Amino acid sequence: MTLGSNGISIERWTRSSRLALGGVAIAFALFAIAPMALGAGAIDRLTALFIYVILAAMWNALAGFGGLVSVGQQVFFGLGAYFTIRLADAGLNPFLSLFAAALITGAISLPLSFVMLRLKGGEFAIGMWVISALTHMLVNLDRLIQGETGTSLISLNIYDSGTRRVMIYWLSLVSMAALLGMLFALLRSRVGAAIQAIRDNEDAATSLGVRVLATKRLLFVLAAFGIAVAGALWLATATTFQPKTYFSVQWTAYMIFMVLVGGIGKFEGAILGAVLFFVIETFFGAMGVWYLIGLGATAVLFSLFLPLGLWGEIERRFDLRLLPVGYRVKLPGPAKIQWNQ
């Protein structure tokens, strides 16, 4: 699109981003047919990767775009798994239960947002942790769960293990694609412009008439739903439900690590962070406590020295946009100035 005769143009898609979109489509196609060639272990690992990408993208949507840092997102992870157990116990098909559970969790997050979104900064962050701790206790009260002993998603046993593994793999792949697609479409829509305005400067956005609270609420509910999908899928792969492992703050630690390292507030950053986390876990996960110390230390170092994350740095240095959610201004001549990312 060219404005006037001065040669200034506004562009969204660049050649590299068109290529990237093509690459994404090919990657999805390859992932979809991958189970035919892969062994059971590899399929399980890739399923975990898809779940990590969902977690990172959803935490990024909330913190990177909505400016809402939460250390209690494990509440939605745990609830997604818990409601799956509950619904499956009531006789619903286990695979249907996964998504019904995520919908219920998303619905619960709506009234919750009316209280929690009134909190700011660190208040919101720890307030969500309190919500998670309380929910964990309440879930423990349910006799079906048997306290910390936990229970299993027994009804999955009607499928033989091979079918089950591939089903969960495909469900995770489709869920990841759908959630990423939803987020991408949302960020490129009119609401997306509001979201990015809030990310850049909340007060300025308010003065322009952006409905800050409603926009944040949308992100809060989307993140709750997405993380609940991830929790339900994790339950499907692990089959056992112990409240302690699902309502653990560890999940939020992973989300924060992925987003901080990948690039907070960047659509591609969360995906990159999830892939890096996946690789690091594959190689160092067996180191146990030193692995966790390393994750924490890396998060601290990134927040101190590289707050834009790896993708932020790549964007800045190479002027690269793969999956553009904003527009940018292109001036004629060699100098390139961008205002919006």
Added chain:
Amino acid sequence: MIDTLIQGVLLGGYYAGIACGLSFMFFVMRIINLAHGSLAVAAAYGLWLLASTFGISPFVGLLIILPVMAVAGWILQLYLLERSARGGALLPILTTFGLAIVIDNLMFEQFGADTRSLAPFIGSLSYDSWELPGSIYVGKLAVMTMATAIALLGGLQFFLSRFALGRAIRATAEDPDTAGLVGIDARTANALAAAIAMVTVGIAGAFLGMRATFDPYSGGPQLLFAFEAAVIGGAGSLWGTLIGGIVLGLAQSLGAQVHPQGFLIGGHAVFLAVLFARLFLTGLPFLGKGGFSRTGLAKIRAAIRSTL
């Protein structure tokens, strides 16, 4: 019943003690330190190490641990919090969260999963009690914890209002730029405030270790208790923190009477109830502005009056 109430109030003394550093740092720097609980547990481990290897009583051990905590607070502020605060208000949350993970897991690496306690090193103090009329027993340690919390809060209040350094910290909290105009170095004032906060964290860690057991991952729950007490107490004054601690202690003690898991549920529930009431009755954020200054308290009183 009366027994439960008394125990609840005294438990509140511990919560007030651990909350005062958290709300003090929030008041001065607008930062909630997510490593707060982990640092208290680290102080408890320090005391345990001194007691178990050198036979140093935890009370004497504090003479070593508290200066270490003060230095840690100073370094924390100058090299971590100040730097990350430059990247926006959200980064310090992430930095301190990462720090908490590092501290917790380092302690796990060093001390293992066993729970520890300082109780074996304080003689009979851990179980001594006074008998009140009506055969109610109050633990000497619990009374001491409460007395320490009151002394800590009173001392902090006195320091902030009567000493030049205290006034410098308050001025920085109110408006760092204007404070700079009258010759107050905001960096030093903030670092000093962080050092003071960490000293209170060290004391809270000592009482945590003496009154109960702790393990490497006890920091998270302690952070939540401190946060809840600070929220319930509101943005009034340091004394609000004491009231917040007592309300939390009471809610937990009463909750424990109702159900085995009621201890934690009661505490979290009263926190949410207070939050809910405050948000919808007065529209005030809980820690918000105002902090520990008298004007802050007056503002809140006025706001409450205008809504009632």
